[in-house]
Amino acid sequence: MTTTLLVFTDLDGTLLDHYDYNFSAANDALSSLRTLGIPCVLNTSKTYAELLELRHALRHKDPFIVENGAAIYLPINSRFDPNPEWAQCGDFWVKAFGPNRQELIKVAQSMKSQFDFIGYHDLTKEQLMEHTGLDFNTAALSMQREFTEPLIWNDSNNALAEFRSLMEKEGIKVQKGGRFVHLMGQDCDKAIAMQWLIECYQSCTSDTVKSIALGDGENDVEMISKANIPVVVRSPVHAPPEIPNRNDVWITDSYGPKGWSEAINQALKNEGFI
Known part of the structure; x- marks a missing residue:
């Protein structure tokens, strides 16, 4: 049985530097994910409008989750069959969880x-x-x-x-x-959106779907706790949040995108991708 790995990542303070939003330290790891065909799902408090521009800079082609799990945007040309309950926004299907x-x-x-x-x-x-x-x-x-x-x-x-x-x-x-x-x-949560998307991917494959979640803040705790591989990216401005009921959490040595890259590379090695 082969494994499909899914990466779910926070942005600010995690993939993006807390102070200047730079992600250059993560470029090599991002390139590895693209080369290996491993989806990297942005799971962030940012808006759809923000992500359109940022996705271009990141060369991002995968689904993304906005506003702390309030909605998921699925590229129309992706593997997922559209659902009549989904709305359409530009080149994406939208699954919304939140109120106006x-x-x-x-x-x-x-x-x-x-x-x-x-x-x-x-x-x-x-x-x-x-x-x-x-x-x-x-x-x-x-x-x-x-x-x-x-x-x-x-x-x-x-x-x-x-x-x-x-x-x-x-x-x-x-x-x-x-x-x-x-x-x-109440139903908006990075973890709920992540689980919903994992189920979508699982429905499209006979592989074992395995998730890694990376974040640095309190609003990432549930997402990290529900992932197969839980990663806390060290922050320069606050202590690492505690992840309840998990004794296998990785806490990166480095801050922000450098720590993110180290965790991704380690996960790829551990899972036999590189």
């Missing part, structure tokens, strides 16, 4: 007097650039969100726990990422 962003904003605004936060929709492009280091064009693309609403959280951790509890009663999940607190539907 405006619903999330409405609920968050109703709690603005109780907690200290700034909604993404309240930011100017210039403010977003200052907070993230994004250039003007990329900041504009980042603001084109459809399924989630990031917040700059200026309140305490205790307040965040209270906020999370209140939002849960409204059917909204709160996840803390590297820079933002993200609001999304």
